Amino acid sequence: EAQVTQNPRYLITVTGKKLTVTCSQNMNHEYMSWYRQDPGLGLRQIYYSMNVEVTDKGDVPEGYKVSRKEKRNFPLILESPSPNQTSLYFCASSPMTGLTGELFFGEGSRLTVL
Amino acid sequence: GEDVEQSLFLSVREGDSSVINCTYTDSSSTYLYWYKQEPGAGLQLLTYIFSNMDMKQDQRLTVLLNKKDKHLSLRIADTQTGDSAIYFCAAITGGGNKLTFGTGTQLKVEL
Secondary structure, eight states, X not given: OOOEEXXXXXXXXXXXXXXXXXXXXXXXXXXXXXXXXXXXXEEEEEEEEEETTEEEEOSOOTTOEEOOSSSSBOOEEEXXXXXXXXXXXXXEEESOSSSXXXXXXXXXXXXXXX | OOOEEEOSEEEEETTSOEEEEEEEOOXXXXXXXXXXXXXXXXXXXXXXXXXXXXXXXXXXXXXEXXXXXXXXXXXXXXXXXXXXXXXXXXXXXXXXXXXXEOOXXXXXXXX
């Protein structure tokens, strides 16, 4: 089944404890992206990648890192999480490097930073 | 920067039509999308429209695009309780590398 898989789905952590949210897609998509969803703010892009070893900042990249060593994986790294990073995170992928196609979303990862 | 705006809430009665509105600022947006998010789930593409089109119809869904006013709307005919969800408008921005989302409109369908 074609899908975007994120892990963990739910996580409660403490300030400063490094964590990684993994994202994997099995559709051989070029483009991958991370978004965070906050009430009243919609989805805001954190980072995106148009291909292996090609990443770029979105609108809210501060406090996050990403890597794209393989086509299928695009992990989101929070080196030193803070409470303002409490949010619902979505990974998405698309078959095109330029966005002319559908974005396929994972089911989301709800992160709470205490 | 590029901006996409929507109203936050809409409430309709079952069987009525729903109209969800969206405005965007990037006049170079080539594609405009409507995504649906059901509770506890990710977003799923509902429909999209290319910028050289005025209207697109797909079963109960009608998308209208006014490119001059940078206004996009989604009409859902015969709205059902299963249509209750958050609807996001999105526009291609950043020269085609980014998809900018609106704040989302929470649609509530009442019996």
